[in-house]
Amino acid sequence: MIARPFSRRFLLQGAGALSLSALPFGRARAAGSLTVGFIYVGPKDDYGYNQAHAQAAKALKGMPGIEITEEERVPETNAVEKTMESMINLDGATLLFPTSFGYYSPYLLAEAKKNPKIQFRHCGGLWSDKDPKNAGSYFGYIAQGQYLNGIVAAHASKSKKIGFVAAKPIPQVLNNVNAFLLGAQSVDPSITCQVIFTGEWSLAVKEAEATNALIDGGADVVTCHVDSPKVVVETAARRGAFVCGYHVDQSPLAPQKYLTGAEWNWLPIYKDFIASMQAGKVPQNFVRGGLADGFVKMSPYGPGVSEAARKNADAVKAEMLKGGYEIIKGPLKDNTGKEIVAAGKAYPEKAAELESTNYLVAGVKGSV
Amino acid sequence: MTLDIVQMVLATVLAAATPLILAGIGELVVERSGVLNLGVEGMMIFGAAAGFAVAMQTDSTLLGALGGAAGGLLLSALFGILTVGLAANQVASGLSLTILGLGLSGLVGASYVGVKRDPAPHLQIPGLTDLPGVGKLLFGQDAFVYLAAGLVAAVWWFLWHTRKGLTLRAIGDDHVATHALGLHVRKVRFLSVLFGGACAGLGGAYLSLAYTPFWSPGMTAGRGWIALALVVFASWKPLRVAAGALLFGGATVLQLHAQAAGLGLPGQLLSAVPYLATILALVLLSLGQRQGGSLAPAALGRVFTPSR
Numbered sequence A: 001m002i003a004r005p006f007s008r009r010f011l012l013q014g015a016g017a018l019s020l021s022a023l024p025f026g027r028a029r030a031a032g033s034l035t036v037g038f039i040y041v042g043p044k045d046d047y048g049y050n051q052a053h054a055q056a057a058k059a060l061k062g063m064p065g066i067e068i069t070e071e072e073r074v075p076e077t078n079a080v081e082k083t084m085e086s087m088i089n090l091d092g093a094t095l096l097f098p099t100s101f102g103y104y105s106p107y108l109l110a111e112a113k114k115n116p117k118i119q120f121r122h123c124g125g126l127w128s129d130k131d132p133k134n135a136g137s138y139f140g141y142i143a144q145g146q147y148l149n150g151i152v153a154a155h156a157s158k159s160k161k162i163g164f165v166a167a168k169p170i171p172q173v174l175n176n177v178n179a180f181l182l183g184a185q186s187v188d189p190s191i192t193c194q195v196i197f198t199g200e201w202s203l204a205v206k207e208a209e210a211t212n213a214l215i216d217g218g219a220d221v222v223t224c225h226v227d228s229p230k231v232v233v234e235t236a237a238r239r240g241a242f243v244c245g246y247h248v249d250q251s252p253l254a255p256q257k258y259l260t261g262a263e264w265n266w267l268p269i270y271k272d273f274i275a276s277m278q279a280g281k282v283p284q285n286f287v288r289g290g291l292a293d294g295f296v297k298m299s300p301y302g303p304g305v306s307e308a309a310r311k312n313a314d315a316v317k318a319e320m321l322k323g324g325y326e327i328i329k330g331p332l333k334d335n336t337g338k339e340i341v342a343a344g345k346a347y348p349e350k351a352a353e354l355e356s357t358n359y360l361v362a363g364v365k366g367s368v
Numbered sequence B: 001m002t003l004d005i006v007q008m009v010l011a012t013v014l015a016a017a018t019p020l021i022l023a024g025i026g027e028l029v030v031e032r033s034g035v036l037n038l039g040v041e042g043m044m045i046f047g048a049a050a051g052f053a054v055a056m057q058t059d060s061t062l063l064g065a066l067g068g069a070a071g072g073l074l075l076s077a078l079f080g081i082l083t084v085g086l087a088a089n090q091v092a093s094g095l096s097l098t099i100l101g102l103g104l105s106g107l108v109g110a111s112y113v114g115v116k117r118d119p120a121p122h123l124q125i126p127g128l129t130d131l132p133g134v135g136k137l138l139f140g141q142d143a144f145v146y147l148a149a150g151l152v153a154a155v156w157w158f159l160w161h162t163r164k165g166l167t168l169r170a171i172g173d174d175h176v177a178t179h180a181l182g183l184h185v186r187k188v189r190f191l192s193v194l195f196g197g198a199c200a201g202l203g204g205a206y207l208s209l210a211y212t213p214f215w216s217p218g219m220t221a222g223r224g225w226i227a228l229a230l231v232v233f234a235s236w237k238p239l240r241v242a243a244g245a246l247l248f249g250g251a252t253v254l255q256l257h258a259q260a261a262g263l264g265l266p267g268q269l270l271s272a273v274p275y276l277a278t279i280l281a282l283v284l285l286s287l288g289q290r291q292g293g294s295l296a297p298a299a300l301g302r303v304f305t306p307s308r
Helices: A008-013 A017-021 A049-060 A079-089 A101-114 A143-156 A171-185 A204-216 A230-238 A267-278 A307-320 A352-356 B002-032 B040-058 B061-085 B090-112 B135-139 B143-161 B163-173 B175-180 B185-211 B223-233 B238-261 B267-289
Strands: A034-039 A066-071 A095-098 A137-140 A161-166 A192-197 A221-225 A242-247 A258-264 A286-289 A296-298 A326-329 A339-341 A346-348
Touching (some): A034 A267, A049 A066, A049 A267, A079 A101, A095 A101, A137 A267, A143 A161, A143 A171, A143 A221, A143 A258, A143 A296, A143 A307, A161 A204, A171 A192, A171 A221, A192 A204, A192 B238, A192 B267, A204 A221, A204 A230, A204 B002, A204 B185, A204 B238, A221 A230, A230 A242, B002 B040, B002 B143, B002 B163, B002 B185, B002 B223, B040 B061, B040 B090, B061 B185, B143 B163, B143 B238, B163 B185, B175 B185, B185 B223, B223 B267, B238 B267
Parallel strands (some): A034 A066, A161 A192, A161 A221
Antiparallel strands (some): A258 A296, A326 A346
């Protein structure tokens, strides 16, 4: 990326930046317009997490009375604090969406305390009522999408081994790994899933190495939870394995090998937050939704998906669209043999317990 | 079937070791001449970007590889002018070179992020490549792998079996005495620096043209620093650089396979294995050398200014 020599955060570090922002020659804004700031950890065109948010931000630009300010490739360090401050002081943003997981603590929390009149909404399941009231979080039950990915993967797999390239062993990622395998095991209980954690949201070479290692280990269908699935999708397809996508539709990257994918649809959430702000209300602090709420959607089926797989996945999807679908249900053990859900107990998508998942289910080869 | 899996894993180990061999063998020559270039990471990443850019523009992997080598050579020339020509501090110049290389690679590679390209072709010899167990490993690699092996042999031969190699080693051990004997210290060092830069650039080009193959900012991910450590680990001996690179490449690949196999160890710990292996090897090596003193070139890192 070409570094901008005078990006907001560098300007802000200059001695006069804060005083300049108060002067009348700041950026001109329409009276009564709402300025919304989006902050991304990676590039906006990453075929992944950041692109999913950026697509929603782009759609918002056409709405009346809204100004959008964006900054991409902001690391999960105090650099994000500088970016938030500059969006507030230089751009006049009153609603901020720092989208990356690592932005929340301590950076967003510190800025929320410093700027009580500004609303901060973070993507992830981290907000609790102990946190500032002008902060909040939103997320989607995308594990539902990964469960459907798993169903389709099971139908396509000949080796009965599926693979998962994961970034970090946090609850959201672990829920996706578990859902992917449980979806596959709903078709064939003998299927196993190998998982490799790269340790970073975006580490292209290691993602390629991990994908190759999974395929070398016998996996013939691969999915992932990293910021940009592009590398995983292309590497797997080149090796002849099938792929299930994540974040956005990656079918253009591997038209023949792409089965389907779990996609985000952030636009309804952002519209809801903005509508609250425009009505003079405080946006909700804790927002969740899945397929039924339109927060999550599935990519179209690829040519490698059989008719039986389509019917199976569509039937489960129809159940999910009714709401309250239970992926994690007992009796269920983790991959160390410990019981995690007793018989007769189940966690629907809204269950708070899923926000603190710290296990991999039986059948997943890997460690937290 | 098991033999095929072993062969596949060994092939990936070899692939992971190749960029380290290329960069490490170049840095070994540089350090043998008495110059410490800490800019390997910068030259590598710039080589990766330049190589990919040239390959995309010309649709030629060969020209891309040459472009990567030229990119590394260009940065090393700058380093050589500063440290050999102008007697600047080698540590500061090398670190600056890494930062410069990272920045320039972002500039050169900006329009190539996410662009797809077919990997460098692999050797196909009917009857040999298909040999069970060893065929693909020995006769099914890409040209970079064979070039890396050839470079190790060539550098070993050059340093220990030629007069010019002896001259280079002598300059690395005592630049004052060799200068007094009428040897061209600065010329030899400058050429060594250029060779090291070309090798580092080639190592970077391998990553973007064969190993992945794509361009991504920061894709070297510390491999340049590992190459520097390998030279020390290898006691400045070419064959040991290759062995060390295979050890590190093996640790890199095997920790991924270990994760996938579900050994019950945390992924974070397994990810640290390659680096822990390198540190452990260096510690064991230094313990073994306590008796015999340092094996490093005696004039390594020392600035040479010829008396007027």
